Amino acid sequence: GDSVTQTEGLVTVTEGLPVKLNCTYQTTYLTIAFFWYVQYLNEAPQVLLKSSTDNKRTEHQGFHATLHKSSSSFHLQKSSAQLSDSALYYCALSDRGAEGADRLTFGKGTQLIIQP
Template sequence: ARMFSATHSVLVICLILGGTNGDSVNQTEGPVTVSEGALLTLNCTYQTKYSDFYLFWYVQHLNKAPQLLLKGLTADKKVEHEGFQATLVKSDSSFHLQKRAVQASDSAVYYCALSDTVRKGCRGS
């Protein structure tokens, strides 16, 4: 009889998203493999010329559309959703994603994104 390890692997694929207008985000390059039940950490750092901005983590499971996972608005405030957490740390320009006990169902593509809060009118005002 074949013996199988009790440790399952979770494949997490991470992409780098480039920005425009001087704004950019850089995140952990994938693929990243994490053992089930272990701590998952995906790094995201950013550059922006704006003082007010939002940071986001999106998750895209196989054959599904991306979904918003976390949104960071306030410096040094931890945000959490479905076991995932991230803290927007403006002093080191980071919004790292973590999950303490990753599961096989967490295998997906993860995107870090940045948006300024400035909304221009139709005439650019």
């Protein structure tokens, strides 16, 4: 089956410094899209970035990620962290089943804390 690995459970970064959250995966040929979801405290997870194109940089809200199928990676980066970036971040991939439904496989999540 599919799997997503986020190696860091907790990342602490000083405000203004760069952020990198790692994500690697194992997947079948049915995988159609890759995501970063962000979950702020007491809120629902929401999509931060989405990609299905190899070697194409995707950007949103100052974050960026590039899908590299050659290395099975989809790392999340930001050049300058802000206090408001503190949240739980999930990497996920989406497969489409025979019935047409999309099933997400999530990593275990990385808690990002930005300190002043």
